[in-house]
Amino acid sequence: MKEESCSTCPSKSACAGGCERSDAEMAEMYDLDADTTEGHMVWVELEHGEGVPKVSEVSLELLSKAKRFGDQRVIAVAFGRESVREIAPVLYSHGADTVYHVRNPSLIDFHLPTFAHGLTTVVERVRPNTLLMGATDLGMELAATVAWQLKVGLTADCTGLDIERGVLRMTRPTFGGNLMATIVSEGRPQMATVRPGAFPVEEIEEGRRGTLINWPIKMVEGTVAEQVSDVDVQDCASEPTELIISVGAGIGNLRNLELAKEAAERLGAELACSRSVVEKGWMEQTSQIGQTGRSVSPRVYLALGVSGAAQHQVGMSRSKNIIAVNNDPEANIHQIANVSIIGDVGEFLKRLLERLDRLDRANGASEA
Amino acid sequence: MRILLMVKQVPDTNTNLLDESKFSRKGPMVLNPQCEYALDAAAALKGDGRVVAFTMGPSKARHALFRCLELGADLAYHLCDSDFAGSDVWATANTLSKAIMEFEPEFDIILCGGHAADAETGLLPTMLAAALGIPVINRCRGIRYEGGSLIANRERNGIPSELIVPSKSLVSMIQGSNVHRLPSLKDLQDARAKQIKTLDRGSLGLRKDECGASGSFTKVDAVFAADHSREGIELVLDDTDTALDLVIDVFQGDER
Ligand SMILES: Cc1cc2nc3c(=O)[nH]c(=O)nc-3n(C[C@H](O)[C@H](O)[C@H](O)COP(=O)(O)OP(=O)(O)OC[C@H]3O[C@@H](n4cnc5c(N)ncnc54)[C@H](O)[C@@H]3O)c2cc1C
């Protein structure tokens, strides 16, 4: 590392000042050993159940994205026992050229100290240019620990990634989703966690081949919290919610809330809410969507009487279809909705339930 | 229980945050909402032990510490130095870990918020635990004593579980009780007698390139306003049939 530091940019390498630099110049400025790093590495998150583990969707998205960078080989790193070998073809078909199988007979559940050690050793061996993982609960913990150990930068929760001459430009929402920031990282690998769903899976090439490398490791001693019990696991291990009906203060009264509940039941949707509704004591905090609640990205998000405050949007703006019912045409929620219905929520619900009744009767009649 | 509490002051996200394409910290500031949960948990667990709050931030970040002292903390450290400006998560973890090792190495638990409402990386708790070499439990919705052990309710991958918190570990909270607790008159009076110690780079024995912007590996290159807006169809409810057909179609999987 060079001693000099520039006062206008955080680079540790000497820089000539006047930091208006192009990406290519930045590659030079930020990267102390660019010529010796090569490849895009993806940590593959697996869901271990009975039999062959399942590759998480976000890992496939990242392999696909890394392949589309198009400039360097793609390396997948998967942890687990023997059965992990069987998923290698899936990884190749999504873009991996090389699969590192990090293995140990006792390696089943996520064990942070061992995973961090294992991934760090592969990185030190391969020296990739980038290291990507899903911004999932496990991905975040692993990324933070590995970045600390490797002494490299880490950008969390990215929704945009671009690479130019080896420099990764990472774009992420910040300040409760109000702002976007583009971040570059000094040193290698350039690490990012990426939001699930940010990139599509494209160009699956069945039968594509690659190289599998065995990477045995020792379990690392290190305390982790011991589990006392699973609380109501059955209730929660369910599939992610595909359909959500969310009520805001505009729902107006408990009678309308009952109608919303009924509509949710009949459409097979989960009922959620804004913070205002929690503050009124009408629904539990566990149902709150937004910055201080849950983040969701269902196929359909029907917002009833929700104004669409920034803190609410940050939890739902990634929904595939957003339908908003709000009697104020100027409400923010209409800006982010694919379908905006300007009207009264109570009226809407009444008519929706009538319509569902009619459909049921029609179906009943045709089945009879 | 000797509890260390890591808190952050953040801009109120209700206000305008973009000022000539830069983050603006000129508007009103509040204690990070998820740090409120950690503060609440610290007060509830304290017993006859003590709570020590830490923050790294500019001089007005003291206000976040005042709130902690009013609501249960006994002592606070303010890590404040212009050399700390521009810290990314690595530099923040490095600086906070130095302060803890130097000034409060004897603790039973460290409590953090899960996410900060401004930079929102949610990485600091794990990285701080890595820096201190201690276990971490993230995504806690509650923490309590039971049968002589400390039990945390964690929700990870959507699955809740109860965990025994090992001694000397770090716990970050994504939920809790009472976000807007008001201090009583007595709390306010008591707080006045409590101390905030200011620590600068020199007192932590950090070199200039180990903290702040020059100790950071990431650099913000551009900031711009988020735009979530979509092309959409607008209907009035008077056109009931079209509106309801559309809604039911979308629910039943007819993409648009
Ligand atoms: C630090 C912080 C964190 C926060 N976190 C969250 C969070 O996680 N989640 C969250 O949701 N909020 C959060 N908030 C609060 C947020 O700023 C808003 O206050 C809240 O989302 C507003 O809820 P709402 O849309 O239900 O209510 P309102 O803003 O009151 O909106 C009600 C809407 O209903 C419409 N309406 C009224 N009557 C009718 C009718 N009869 N028919 C149709 N439409 C009608 C109105 O036009 C209006 O648009 C947070 C705030 C802060 C400061």
Ligand SMILES: Nc1ncnc2c1ncn2[C@@H]1O[C@H](COP(=O)(O)O)[C@@H](O)[C@H]1O
């Ligand atoms: N500058 C700081 N000083 C003290 N604690 C911090 C600081 N930054 C982050 N934290 C703690 O780390 C949590 C998560 O922050 P972040 O990783 O930035 O989203 C916060 O809720 C705080 O508990």
